Amino acid sequence: MRSLLLRIGGVLLAGLGLVALSRALSTDPNAFPSQDPATPLSPCPGSPNCLRATRTYDLGTEDLLARARAALGEMNPAELHERDFRLDAVFQAFIFKDDVALEIEPQGGGSALHIRSASRVGRSDFGVNERRVRRFFEALEGNL
Numbered sequence: 001m002r003s004l005l006l007r008i009g010g011v012l013l014a015g016l017g018l019v020a021l022s023r024a025l026s027t028d029p030n031a032f033p034s035q036d037p038a039t040p041l042s043p044c045p046g047s048p049n050c051l052r053a054t055r056t057y058d059l060g061t062e063d064l065l066a067r068a069r070a071a072l073g074e075m076n077p078a079e080l081h082e083r084d085f086r087l088d089a090v091f092q093a094f095i096f097k098d099d100v101a102l103e104i105e106p107q108g109g110g111s112a113l114h115i116r117s118a119s120r121v122g123r124s125d126f127g128v129n130e131r132r133v134r135r136f137f138e139a140l141e142g143n144l
Helices: 002-025 061-074 128-140
Strands: 050-057 079-081 086-093 096-107 110-119
Touching: 050 128, 061 079, 061 086, 061 096, 061 110, 061 128, 096 128, 110 128
Parallel strands: none
Antiparallel strands: 050 110, 079 086, 086 096, 096 110
16 A cells, blocks of 8 residues: 555556646747737737747848758658748657648848747646747748
8 A cells, every 4th residue: 555655646646747848848929029029920818838020131132042951851840831922840759739821921122030839738838838949030030
């Protein structure tokens, strides 16, 4: 009986540890402050497993789309689809899938790039979407 209670206690303690770790590693909502309501991408829900950002570039939409496609392709998505000035990608880790949407539109003499990265399930993503958006912008800026 004591062994069973110790196992149950261990499982509960491990679960609490995972919850604490999840909170510590979840997306920093201030890392990408742009939650521009004018973006054509759908808003993020109230959970921290989604991130939206917008950046502007002094490039035409066609040029920026080609560079964004290359940067996203470097990240090895499980799926990548393109229509008009939008890219949709699916990233998979084990059984978990995350969706990334990019939309490019003309803005002034350049273009605006909107990105949304979101987990399909759960509340916390251990910061995965934030890191993915950072990696995308790093890859994109490496292609500029």
